[in-house]
Amino acid sequence: MPVRKHKELITLRTRTLRTKTSVCLLAAAAVIGGGAGLVAHQSMAQNAAVSTRVLKVATRRMTESQYRHAIGDILGPQIVINARFEPEKREEGLLALGAQDMLVSTSGLEQYFALAQSVADQALDEKNRDKVVDCKPADATKMDQACATAFVEKYGELLFRRPLTGAEKAARLTTISTGVTATGDFYQGLKLGLASMLVAPEFLFRIEVAEPDPAARGKHRLDGFTKAQRLSYLFWDTTPDAELLAAAKSGALHTKDGLQTQIARLSTSPKLADGARAFFTDMLQLDQYDGLTKDPATYPKFSQAVADAGKEQTLKTVVDMLVTKNRDYREIFSSNDTFINRDLAAIYDVPYPSKAPWTPYTFSKETGRAGILTQVSFLSLFSHPGASSPTKRGVKLLEIFMCEPTPEPPPDVDFSKVQALEKGTVRVRLLDHMENEGCASCHERSDPPGLALEHFDSAAQLRTMENGTLIDVSAELDGQKFSGAQGLAQLLHDDSRIPACLVRNVFAYGIGRAPDETEYAYLTAQEAVFAKAGYKLPALMAQIASTDQFFRVKMPEGVSGPAKVASARTSSFQGAVR
């Protein structure tokens, strides 16, 4: 297979999507595409009534880490958050894209409800209340309207990421007053009011709002508070702070200078480490680490402690390398600089050279290891409980780092040639796939990188033999021959699809949806800037956040009321069934 060029990477993605997306959805998207001067005349007429309204263009359930960061930032880091969050779902490589499908189920709401009360309880207990509440009630056994109003206004704005409406404020004041009357304690009332904001959909969902654009008649722009949200979640994985909210309120975020001031502040803050951590947890699929287990008889050294440490190792490595040291992104494949703890030292079979819980560590070339792909996280996550899996590793490598998803296997595979694993290495078994036409087209791409990593077992331990046979780690991909993890790392380091995929992921993560066709040229241009600047992550985030495309309004289906889009969807669905 020839080496694909930059542009084709994206085309490939489109093609994959097209087969997966219903005809009706594409039709709808074409009609309401919006932005970049592409709105069709017809839809402008249909949406005439919409153009003067404030619209909600996206609603995404907050992630667990966003929740934790928001509570820590707004109410104090001492607050203990002990709850089970609802699972998230990955779409097109990112949880950030699946977030738009996520609901709050009853069991999820039970958790948020209990958590809201626990957080309110901690924030307003006797130790903390003076730090949290700026005013003192005239009589702590009675309702103090002024103090309660100030409290609701301050925390409402921080939690909802915008000032509260009159009705939202009034509803909380009623709850507070009810509580004070019932308990004879002003702070108990405040706890109820705070809890009711913490369990509100306006807090649990990130709601994005578009307003009529004063500069372009009939068009919408994201409002200042929504822009503040996008910036804050991209750079810091948390809710906008007071300064960002002020820049939203004053209109500064709609100006070039005002926006640049905030981007400069966000991208140089130590909190960028939180943002990078959240981004890589998502992109590297480290969320899947929770609940990862191995067969204890086969891998006695692997434990929950190793699993937890493996995830932490990778996050520490990427944050240190890409944020703290501002190194070239591609070095995550080639550099052996990392961090280990005692549990990991045992798995990696190296002495632990420190008294601290974690220590910087650089693997020698002789260990055969090479960067992130030879860390416990990648090797054990994409393996079976009792064996390694070159296919899983290869599929995930292509998906995560090159944005090239592998289709599901065909249903009618002839497995008659496939042999049991008791003898020889896994390579022999996989070669059988190559002889089968239906299998070969995918396996000849996914398996070679995986086979090059076969010196590492399912628990990431070094080995050279499998079932008494020497493991061969030579491979060939896109016409290039290489050997072992270090050969693979060099290949990836030099492959232009690697930085292109990061650019796509940072953009998609930041805007919360997959890029569409109108944005491909933009992405190609961003790749060039990224390359020219030396493949630096903070600069890439700042560069993307500085573009108009980062704040582009994409109208969702059905904002114009009970519109034709909805009925079109039903009829094409029926059509597709037939």
Next chain:
Amino acid sequence: MSTLFNRRSLLRGALGGGAVVMGLPALDAFLDGNGMAYADGAKLPTRFGTYFWGLGLTDTAAGTRWVPSKIGADYEITPELESIRALKHKVSVLSGFRVIGDGRPNIVHWSGHASILSGVSPQVDKKFDGPSFDTTISDAVSQGSRFKALHVSANGKTVSYSTRTGASFATPETSPIELYTRLFGDGFQDPNSDNWKPDPTIMLRQSILSAVKDQRMALLAGAGAADKVKLDQYFSSIRELENQLALGLQRPEKCEACVVPTSPEDKARSTAVDVINANTKAMGKLLAMGLACNQTKVFNFVHTPGSSDTYEAGTSKTYHQITHDEPTDAKLGYQPETSKMAGMVMAAFGDFLTEMDSIKEGDGTLLDRSLIFGFSDTGYAKIHSIDNIPMLIAGGANGRHKAGQHIATKGEPVTRASLTAIQMAGVSTGEFGQGAMRTSRPISELMA
């Protein structure tokens, strides 16, 4: 809410002064028509549950390891159904049903159960094209119970196939301790307690939700269609939570079979089949008691997911790999390892039913009051078949199920089984499914 209010401050305020006026739903209305008269066995509620296991059962050209040869009552026990032997008079076996794709692809380890649950072969992986039918049942029968439905996953992972939108799936309890806490932890009221008192903090908790609810219309205004669905679901969850709180203010009806269990131990997680089976037994026991204590009437249980990565401890291959890689033994005519794993997976189903059957209720058992719909993602897993997907309907459904039969068809749509389950669970729905799988014909032989 542990320490937000102490009882004394509340009694002084809320209940003493009578200053708090909070809406209490008319609870009597909930109970109408649901016959919570526990002394009379006939009026005990019907419970409904789904039970899912991954990777089907063995069914090769040379022979089958699960389809009984005898049709109708008193079918013979086949090797992979060994675990239901003791209860076979309470279990009906359905064979020969298939997914009809209407030109849609067979999405491996997905199309089968997606079709059974939603009535239509899905267009894409990881999504259904409609809600799963358990939600129809829970909407119809859940009144008066604390939870509308409970979702359990015994394999340690958050797997559920229950969905209202097709895109977002329910959040299951994934360990015995989690399930115990949800059922019998905070908020549980022992229905048989003699000194029941309403929890005075409930009214204050209700006031937290009322402020949220007030904003519903404002929140939905200007939102897109998909976002409206999402936000509406949030408000449905709010209503369910309010119902839970309201029930907490009402003395619960006595449940003769309810014996509050003790907390299970927290065990190490693993996807090994012996661990999953032990979880299934432990969680089945808790769930059965949750039903007997009227905490819910509907549940969805996942033993192992579609492309199951369970394995026999100490071996290198997962069940899923074995189903594909193991050659068919020429002499036996089937894959011996695969069939052995299938038997182990089904052992858990037998244990699960035994737990349900061990609780005496009225003149029978909890299983007699229940309808449990057992099913898988594939027929014969080696070839990802969506023909002859094994389905087992267990329990008496309060007299509605003529149990203990083998129903064999030649390629009828799986949706006929789904419709049968919906109707026997007590929902008056006339048809189910779309396209070629649309049906208005339940399996009448099974219905009393």
